[in-house]
Amino acid sequence: MVKSLAALLRESGAELPYVKSRPLEIVEVELAPPGTGEVLVKIESAGICHSDLSVLNGTRPRPLPLILGHESAGVVVEIGAGVKGLKVGDHVTSVFLPSCGTCIECRSGTPAFCSVGATSNSRGEMIRGGTRITFNGQSISHYAGVSCYSQYAVLDERSVVKLPDDIPFDVAALFGCALLTGIGAVRNSANAKPGQSLGVWGLGGVGLSALIGAVISKASPIFAIDPVASKRKLALELGADFALDPSENLRDQLPAGVMVAIECAGRADTLKAAYEATGRGGTTVTVGLPPAAEMLSISALSLVSDVKTIRGSYLGSANPRFDIPEFVDFWRAGNLPVEKLLTSVSPMAQVNQAMDALQGAQVVRQVIHPN
Numbered sequence: 001m002v003k004s005l006a007a008l009l010r011e012s013g014a015e016l017p018y019v020k021s022r023p024l025e026i027v028e029v030e031l032a033p034p035g036t037g038e039v040l041v042k043i044e045s046a047g048i049c050h051s052d053l054s055v056l057n058g059t060r061p062r063p064l065p066l067i068l069g070h071e072s073a074g075v076v077v078e079i080g081a082g083v084k085g086l087k088v089g090d091h092v093t094s095v096f097l098p099s100c101g102t103c104i105e106c107r108s109g110t111p112a113f114c115s116v117g118a119t120s121n122s123r124g125e126m127i128r129g130g131t132r133i134t135f136n137g138q139s140i141s142h143y144a145g146v147s148c149y150s151q152y153a154v155l156d157e158r159s160v161v162k163l164p165d166d167i168p169f170d171v172a173a174l175f176g177c178a179l180l181t182g183i184g185a186v187r188n189s190a191n192a193k194p195g196q197s198l199g200v201w202g203l204g205g206v207g208l209s210a211l212i213g214a215v216i217s218k219a220s221p222i223f224a225i226d227p228v229a230s231k232r233k234l235a236l237e238l239g240a241d242f243a244l245d246p247s248e249n250l251r252d253q254l255p256a257g258v259m260v261a262i263e264c265a266g267r268a269d270t271l272k273a274a275y276e277a278t279g280r281g282g283t284t285v286t287v288g289l290p291p292a293a294e295m296l297s298i299s300a301l302s303l304v305s306d307v308k309t310i311r312g313s314y315l316g317s318a319n320p321r322f323d324i325p326e327f328v329d330f331w332r333a334g335n336l337p338v339e340k341l342l343t344s345v346s347p348m349a350q351v352n353q354a355m356d357a358l359q360g361a362q363v364v365r366q367v368i369h370p371n
Contacts, residue, residue: 002031002040005370006150007351008135010065013058016359018352023056024068024149026349029140032132034080034154041092041155044169045345046148047071048354048366049177050204050266051096051289055143056355059291063124066141067133070096072148073163073172083157091167092160093176095320096144098127099158112184112315117158121145127156149351151370161324167331170345170367171338174205175324178341178365181287182209182264184316184323186217189285190260194218197258199250200240201274202265203231205365206287208238208341210262215239216335223250223258225273228362238340246270250277263287268294275310283309287316341365 007024014023034040052068054060076090097118099111106114120127124141132154133140133147145159163172186192198219200210203226214222215238224235224243232243242253251257257279263271266288275284275298302308330336343363346354348370357363
């Protein structure tokens with residue numbers, strides 16, 4: 001057994017501010033040794049993502065108690081039997097949906113839709129079944145097969161991607177969620193083309209990653225929409241042509257609307273606004289995770305008369321083992337300014353404060369250091 005300090009969530013829906021109610025409690029858990037096909041990773045950096053906040057506030061129910069966190073980077077310190085392609089000392093980033101490689105989705109070339117991995121995630125288990133975390137003799141659920149708000153984590157080898165050693169951990173952590181989801185939504189889900197007009201609604205870590213993906217794809221013009229002025233300012237620095245408050249009408253700048261709209265806010269009303277700003281023959285891609293009870297109301301006729309498409313995007317419709325190495329190349333070439341997305345870095349002891357900041361919508365991406 002390996003002992004590890006970790007942020008334990010016993011119940012969702014705590015009162016704000018979290019710095020007072022302290023729903024995430026730093027406790028010492030025990031981790032089972034890595035089993036067949038698994039590795040033990042020392043977590044160096046972990047991102048604070050809205051998906052984690054959705055579990056914390058109860059809008060995305062998951063089996064409790066659990067250890068949160070799904071976006072991370074660290075070092076392999078132990079390997080289980082049968083592990084291939086990884087060794088002790090390797091630097092890795094985590095991926096929040098392990099792909100089994102054998103289901104119909106994986107065999108059809110869409111590992112981001114792996115039904116086996118999705119089922120294990122919803123159960124709070126590893127993809128090979130069960131949990132590897134205990135606290136005072138009680139089994140603790142995994143989150144997204146990762147649970148990286150912890151000094152150490154047992155991960156399936158299919159939940160990590162090896163990275164070069166020279167990438168800073170705070171940068172590497174964002175490769176497996178924010179960048180995959182945002183850039184993937186633009187390049188894989190929307191298949192954005194050079195010269196296509198494109199808008200991004202919601203400028204958090206995923207939304208600004210989508211903006212970077214739009215710049216890489218040479219979309220033009222690029223619109224960035226968010227109510228927070230500092231985020232709009234950053235969007236312009238990252239390559240947006242226009243940065244609008246949601247109260248402004250995009251069609252005042254581009255009467256025909258955008259050909260690609262990427263919704264990253266996780267709100268049904270924002271998705272509706274993105275759809276209505278999508279031009280004739282265009283595609284609206286939704287990335288955010290709104291509460292399950294929220295319904296989308298649009299003109300049914302417009303889907304036909306305007307020949308529009310609405311598409312969901314999960315994990316950026318990505319193949320992490322191909323996409324992440326390409327992101328590394330983009331980063332080396334100076335085309336992936338991940339560092340600009342980092343709002344703050346803090347110790348894991350301040351995880352509740354970080355969740356308050358994310359709830360307040362003033363930050364882009366925060367990173368905590370478990371060790």
